[in-house]
Amino acid sequence: MNISHEPKVFESRLGRVRAIMAEKNVDALILSVGHDLPYLTGYQAMPLERLTLLIVPRDGTTSMLIPRLEAPRVVDMPSVFTLVPWSETDDPVAMAARLIGGARTIAVGDQMWARFLVELLAHLPSATYTRAVDIVGPLRRVKDAAEIAALQRASAAVDRIAAQLHAGDIALIGCTEAQVSAELSARIIAEGHDKVNFAIVAAGENAASPHHHAGSRVIREGEIVLCDFGGTMAGYCSDITRCVYVGDIPADIADAYAVLKSAQATGVAAGKIGVSCESIDAATREVIVAGGYGEYFVHRTGHGIGMEEHEDPYIVQGNATLLEAGHAYSVEPGIYVPGKWGMRLEDIVVATTSGPLSLNNTSHELVSVVA
Amino acid sequence: MNISHEPKVFESRLGRVRAIMAEKNVDALILSVGHDLPYLTGYQAMPLERLTLLIVPRDGTTSMLIPRLEAPRVVDMPSVFTLVPWSETDDPVAMAARLIGGARTIAVGDQMWARFLVELLAHLPSATYTRAVDIVGPLRRVKDAAEIAALQRASAAVDRIAAQLHAGDIALIGCTEAQVSAELSARIIAEGHDKVNFAIVAAGENAASPHHHAGSRVIREGEIVLCDFGGTMAGYCSDITRCVYVGDIPADIADAYAVLKSAQATGVAAGKIGVSCESIDAATREVIVAGGYGEYFVHRTGHGIGMEEHEDPYIVQGNATLLEAGHAYSVEPGIYVPGKWGMRLEDIVVATTSGPLSLNNTSHELVSVVA
Numbered sequence: 120m121n122i123s124h125e126p127k128v129f130e131s132r133l134g135r136v137r138a139i140m141a142e143k144n145v146d147a148l149i150l151s152v153g154h155d156l157p158y159l160t161g162y163q164a165m166p167l168e169r170l171t172l173l174i175v176p177r178d179g180t181t182s183m184l185i186p187r188l189e190a191p192r193v194v195d196m197p198s199v200f201t202l203v204p205w206s207e208t209d210d211p212v213a214m215a216a217r218l219i220g221g222a223r224t225i226a227v228g229d230q231m232w233a234r235f236l237v238e239l240l241a242h243l244p245s246a247t248y249t250r251a252v253d254i255v256g257p258l259r260r261v262k263d264a265a266e267i268a269a270l271q272r273a274s275a276a277v278d279r280i281a282a283q284l285h286a287g288d289i290a291l292i293g294c295t296e297a298q299v300s301a302e303l304s305a306r307i308i309a310e311g312h313d314k315v316n317f318a319i320v321a322a323g324e325n326a327a328s329p330h331h332h333a334g335s336r337v338i339r340e341g342e343i344v345l346c347d348f349g350g351t352m353a354g355y356c357s358d359i360t361r362c363v364y365v366g367d368i369p370a371d372i373a374d375a376y377a378v379l380k381s382a383q384a385t386g387v388a389a390g391k392i393g394v395s396c397e398s399i400d401a402a403t404r405e406v407i408v409a410g411g412y413g414e415y416f417v418h419r420t421g422h423g424i425g426m427e428e429h430e431d432p433y434i435v436q437g438n439a440t441l442l443e444a445g446h447a448y449s450v451e452p453g454i455y456v457p458g459k460w461g462m463r464l465e466d467i468v469v470a471t472t473s474g475p476l477s478l479n480n481t482s483h484e485l486v487s488v489v490a
Numbered sequence: 491m492n493i494s495h496e497p498k499v500f501e502s503r504l505g506r507v508r509a510i511m512a513e514k515n516v517d518a519l520i521l522s523v524g525h526d527l528p529y530l531t532g533y534q535a536m537p538l539e540r541l542t543l544l545i546v547p548r549d550g551t552t553s554m555l556i557p558r559l560e561a562p563r564v565v566d567m568p569s570v571f572t573l574v575p576w577s578e579t580d581d582p583v584a585m586a587a588r589l590i591g592g593a594r595t596i597a598v599g600d601q602m603w604a605r606f607l608v609e610l611l612a613h614l615p616s617a618t619y620t621r622a623v624d625i626v627g628p629l630r631r632v633k634d635a636a637e638i639a640a641l642q643r644a645s646a647a648v649d650r651i652a653a654q655l656h657a658g659d660i661a662l663i664g665c666t667e668a669q670v671s672a673e674l675s676a677r678i679i680a681e682g683h684d685k686v687n688f689a690i691v692a693a694g695e696n697a698a699s700p701h702h703h704a705g706s707r708v709i710r711e712g713e714i715v716l717c718d719f720g721g722t723m724a725g726y727c728s729d730i731t732r733c734v735y736v737g738d739i740p741a742d743i744a745d746a747y748a749v750l751k752s753a754q755a756t757g758v759a760a761g762k763i764g765v766s767c768e769s770i771d772a773a774t775r776e777v778i779v780a781g782g783y784g785e786y787f788v789h790r791t792g793h794g795i796g797m798e799e800h801e802d803p804y805i806v807q808g809n810a811t812l813l814e815a816g817h818a819y820s821v822e823p824g825i826y827v828p829g830k831w832g833m834r835l836e837d838i839v840v841a842t843t844s845g846p847l848s849l850n851n852t853s854h855e856l857v858s859v860v861a
Contacts, residue, residue: 165701168600168793168800188789191699207790208807229539233607234600237619248608328562330536418559419578422539429539436579 124161129199132159132258133181139254140177146222148175148254149215153230154426155255157354160200162193170211170235173200174218182218184211216242226251252431260423260431261445266355267469270424270447273357274467274478276310277349281361281481284346287490291338291365296320300333303348312350312357316428319347326362326461329418329453340366343460343485349428356428358449359479360465363488375454376462376485378410383464383483386420386434386450390468390475396438396448403434403452412454421449424467446470447478495532500570503530503629504552510625511548517593519546519625520586524601525797526626528725531571533564541582541606544571545589553589555582587613597622623802631794631802632816637726638840641795641818644728645838645849647681648720652732652852655717658861662709662736667691671704674719683721683728687799690718697733697832700789700824711737714831714856720799727799729820730850731836734859746825747833747856749781754835754854757791757805757821761839761846767809767819774805774823783825792820795838817841818849 136159140148150156150173157163160183164171169186180201185193187204195202203218205211212235219225225243227236228251236248262270280303283289289302303318321331322338326345338344342365349358364372386403400420407416419435422428424447432440434448451465466479507530511519521527521544528534531554535542540557551572556564558575566573574589576582583606590596596614598607599622607619633641651674654660660673674689692702693709697716709715713736720729735743757774771791778787790806793799795818803811805819822836837850 188700192701192703207788227604227608229603229605231604232600233598233602233604234621234623236604236607237598237621240619248611250605250608252605329559330563332563417578 126196126198129160129196133175133199135258136175136254137177139257140175140226143253145224145226145249145254146177147219147224148226148251149173149219149231150175150228150251150255151231151235153228154430155228155251155259158255158259158426160196165189170205170215172211172215172231172235174215176220176222184215184218186211212238213242215239219243222246224249226254256431259425261443262425262447262469263445266425267445267447269353269355270357270467270469271478273312273350273352273355274359276312276352277307277357277359278479278481279310280306280348281346281359281479284361284363285482285486285488287488289490291344291363291488291490292340293337295335295337296322296325296331296333297335299338299344299346303346307348307350307357312352314351316349316351316356316358317347319345321345321461323460324458327455327457327459328461329455329463338365342366343372343462345461345463347463347465354426356424356426358424358428358465358467359481360451360463361481362462362464363486365488365490368485368487372460372462373485375410375412378407378412379452379454379462379464380483380485382406382410382452383450383466386452387466387468387475387477390442390448390450390470392442392444392470392472394442396432396434396440396442397436399434399442399450400436400438403450407452407454415454415456416452417455418453421451421465423448442470444470444472497567497569500531500567504546504570506629507546507625508548510628511546511597514624516595516597516620516625517548518590518595519597519622520544520590520602521546521599521622521626522602522606524599525801526599526622526630529626529630529797531567536560541576541586543582543586543602543606545586547591547593555586555589557582583609584613586610590614593617595620597625627802630796632814633796633818633840634816637796638816638818640724640726641728641838641840642849644683644721644723644726645730647683647723648678648728648730649850649852650681651677651719652717652730652850655732655734656853656857656859658859660861662715662734662859662861663711664708666706666708667693667696667704668706670709670715670717674717678719678721683723685722687720687722687727687729688718690716692716692832694831695829698826698828698830699832700826700834709736713737714743714833716832716834718834718836725797727795727797729795729799729836729838730852731822731834732852733833733835734857736859736861739856739858743831743833744856746781746783749778749783750823750825750833750835751854751856753777753781753823754821754837757823758837758839758846758848761813761819761821761841763813763815763841763843765813767803767805767811767813768807770813770821771805771807771809774821778823778825786825786827787823788826789824792822792836794819813841815841815843
């Protein structure tokens, strides 16, 4: 399901991780559920109660603790890690504590289940715990050529679905949001993704809730319909938002959308190497504020994307990270008028030495559909 | 999507939680991603980087910290909790630390992302952290009548799919495991689930890997095919395993299956109120050991089930928890001969005052299919 990698890719990543550990004085890195683990080993832990844990000491052998019944799932790479299977009556956290040994500073994977950290605290109470994102994040956020190609393929797939939406190929009138969401989900798979991550469909006043859960509300004529959807293809994510209007677009909606479209284009264009992430947010926001809708843009401008839908770098006030070639992120301003309507426009962008490269290229217009 | 509940259901659960907190000397309970949160409030946190956190002090107001853009998703229940929305430039962990205040012992939800606990440790370094499962688990594992009915409906749905498999309605010969898995997934939804949780399909020697990932291997005649699948319906989970044999069943497979079937029936029958969970595991295992396959039964006998596929009580050596009326769990022994074949047989069982009630009732035979 993922980009296939040779052990040497993982050896190189692990070498760079260890260099950052040395620089930041971190003695051990521990990774479980989440995407740092497959980024460094090719293996993704099952999100279950049996602990899978990669333990990377600053020097010495990297170990992967794994439930014995899941060991056959792992592609063993002795040059990258040593597999340590544990049995049903073993205590895997005690085993982890022994493997971590005398580490004073331990960096913990962001999405590891808290229960394992709570149990580890009892074994190693005097250690200092920090976030693994400070170690693995700087690597993961700079995508290499194979990763950018994977993001491009996934983006092209959701672009095709957005074009189908614009063309009126997806039934809207009389359908519930949930039905349209199911149809988008089916098309996400049909267009080549392995997994649907989300398919937000929000009609009329529901579009004013940015993370609306598609429900039983029926779509009618004379409404805006916001569609925000994405999946995972060969290990990398897509994410796009387009709005359509069912019927003739009223003047107030058209005016607001013109501001939104201009803000989004400004945000994309601002993505030059060396600028701060927060300056991209500011440039985007400024257009919406100048257009008179500032109070209705209630979220950050975007998020990094890669193996995860949301990852570093975040395009948000307060993030002074400077844009580097290979950073991939969304630019997705929105305008949400509570109780009335909402709209958002989103592309995925990669920073390159020749300027921002938008991976989504379906029409950015608010298309009027009769479907 | 869930069983609909009145605020009084949540008020009552929260009251019982507080009684257990007092008993165990826990000052604050904090819940995020996972199922304890919807069990106590009806709301399920999005598994994303923006923190949702319920803070239950032993006395005083329960607060739900929520990203402002997700606040419209929450069904507000002022008699249960106070909603505290945070904005994109706020620090939600600092807000959480203030709400937790001077708590000395803090119980943390099992599946909360570790990043939030790591950040909280910096704010509240001298607190003692324990697992929320000790507080909420005793409630959650005793299912009430509405919960048992929900489990029954979900179990009946996967029973129908297992019957379709037995009847030869699901194509196997010449198909890949992944294709059969996709077909099972489609039927899980078609039979009324909201979500597919897993659909393991493992053919021949792949069936010897208990958590096998369905792949590109083509199913042929003369092979056992293990299917283990389940989903979530109205908030509650299903989980069933049945094996079929493509063609005539050889004597060695039939012999092993007779042992497996007898062990599983023994395990189901052992589920009487007042016995320990580990004694159910022992009773099941004993039959497989006596049959000569002990070394090939490499996992515990089962797991609790409810809002989660795997939850308390676990049917495993070392778990002295005594079975109570309303406990729901799987009985799923397996025999796995590496490199050759594997088999598992699984039902969901509820402990009742009139004995164990099996929620899965599709034939327990190893059915020979030509499909």
